Amino acid sequence: MALQPSFQKALVIAGKYDAPHTIEVFLDYVCPFSAKLSLAIDSVLRPLFAPGGKYAGKVKVIFRNQVQPWHASSTFVHEAGLAVARIAPEDFWKFSLALFKVQGEYFDIPTSSLTPLQVREKLAKLVADTVGQDKAAGFQDLLALKSSPNGGTAVTDDLKYTVKFSRQNGIHVSPTVLWDGLIANEVSSSWGEKEWTEFLEKKVTV
Known part of the structure; x- marks a missing residue:
């Protein structure tokens, strides 16, 4: 398990960072199956x-x-x-759940007539509603385009990190679940308490 220090407070969404076993969940905010799995995680x-x-x-x-x-x-x-992970790491999971619940607003057709700036403004409103109005300005600052024509935003490097991590580990679909670094193909987004309980009883060895 590898996680750059700036993400440790935000992206460890359950359990303690030094817990010996690790479940890694590769989720896409606009994937319905990822949304399903997020509910089971919570x-x-x-x-x-x-x-x-x-x-x-x-x-x-x-x-x-x-x-x-x-x-x-x-x-x-x-x-x-990733911007919320920077400005309010303690609220990253709260924001993620809120985004999953309204993910349909960010599907292909609903966003097809919006500019990137309009999509980001919409997301800033979600931040204000879920994380707090006091965080919205900082969020918008992180997503403001840099002055150079192709410079990205203040979280572009974080985005690159996450994409490169998935690529080097051969992760293609969402959701994908890893147990202690290995893909657990048996895990399904439809799993509930029974399936997860049985899985953990077999896997936890400490």
Whole structure:
């Protein structure tokens, strides 16, 4: 498991960073199956890995941004998530859940008539509504285009990191789940408490 230091507070979305077992979930904000899995993470896994939970201190969950470029808005929504990870790391998962719940607004057809700036303005409103109005200005600053014609934004390097990480590890589809660094093909976005409980009983060895 590798995670650059600036992401450690935000992208470890369940459990403690030093937990020996690691679940990595590669999710795309505009993927319906990723949205399904996010609900299971929130309702099933987070309680199990929280203080007092059955696997507290034993397993952690890392969110991996999985940009799917065949959806034009995927880059913009993941930029938004990474910007929130910078300005409000403690609210990254809260924002991610909120974005998953309204993901249909960022699908291909709803965004086809919007400019990139309009998509980012829409995401800034979601930040204000979910993370706080006081964070919206900082969010917009991070997503402001640099003065050079092709310079990207302040989170472009973070976006590159996430894309390169997926590429070098051969991750293609969303969602993809890794257990201790290896792809767990058996994991399904439709899993509920029963399936996850059985999986963890087999896998947790500490």
